[in-house]
Amino acid sequence: MAFPSLFLLLLSAVSATVSANIEGDALYALRRAVKDPGNVLQSWDPTLVNPCTWFHVTCDKDNRVTRLDLGNARLSGNLVPELGRLERLQYLELYKNNLVGSIPKEFGRLKNLLSLDLYNNNLTGTIPPSLSRLPSLRFLRLNRNRLTGRIPRELTKLGNLKILDVSNNNLCGTIPTSGSFSKFSEKSFENNPGLAGPELMGSVSYDVTCNN
Template sequence: MASPTCFRRRCAQLTLTLVLFLIPLVRGNSEGDALYTLRRSLSDPDNVLQSWDPTLVNPCTWFHITCNQNNRVTRVDLGNSNLSGHLVPELGKLEHLQYLELYKNNIQGTIPVELDNLKSLISLDLYNNNISGIIPPSLGKLKSLVFLRLNDNRLTGPIPRDFVSISTLKVVDVSNNDLCGTIPTTGPFEHIPLNK
């Protein structure tokens, strides 16, 4: 018969093994949790988000979500989906996201500053919504950004000077907002047709 010390040691080893096995599942779920928080903040009369099931290990099987080979979310495609509600700070947890497509909906509220965590973001398409507030200057940290389309909203304030340091920017559309101030003319803005 095993001694109590031996039994405790085996229990501790089994617990450690289970914890190590579950770590990848927890990591995968953090993206699902972030997206499910977005789902809860949106009104979805056409049920385009009905497949967004928070009990799954990761969201790669959900409609309108694309993942890479490591099951990390790289794309959210919810343009023209008749959604209303607001964006959530948890979107900033999608560290591998490259495309955030939420254009032509009725999304209100402000742009979360936490989007500055999306270091791989190539395209931020929030045009044709009802988004208000300022364009967060911290979005200037998105050094992979190529397309920034925020037109046809209710944004106020200036175009952040921080965008001048994004050398990859090719398209900036902030037209049909209530922006004020001067338009940047240096850095990538020297070559981009800017709609204001």
């Protein structure tokens, strides 16, 4: 009775191939959206079934992408929402580039993400409240961009968050102090001219001091 086992093996192989194709397409969407003067993405060949052979991409034993290391890679251009399809991604390292535009709200789908490092870019727009749906997130570094708007209160739900840095942006309003935010010092928020300081219990200044 080897047929059931063989069927399950084939089904698993097909599933892995489909996942690899989806993840390869997601990564290739990023390649199309950025300029790459250093050719660090040269190995990202969309004709290959498995993106795990590409440089700067790490996968697990199931050939699912777990890490993307493109820090200080001289990339310019936009982040893409397709990266939200990398269901097992744990590390998204895109710091010290020249990325512009907004942080896609689809990053809130990365349920296994441990580290989101987007610091030292030129990102604009607001911090997506959807990032509060990342239960495993430990490191969130968005400093040295041009982000605007309020710090989403939803982020205080990130119980595993160990390091937060949103300094050197253009954020406004008051700084949440509940939940995981109770352990972060002022250094995490410095050099945001529109931030009015820690919010007080029952204070309405969070809403009246931020107009953008």
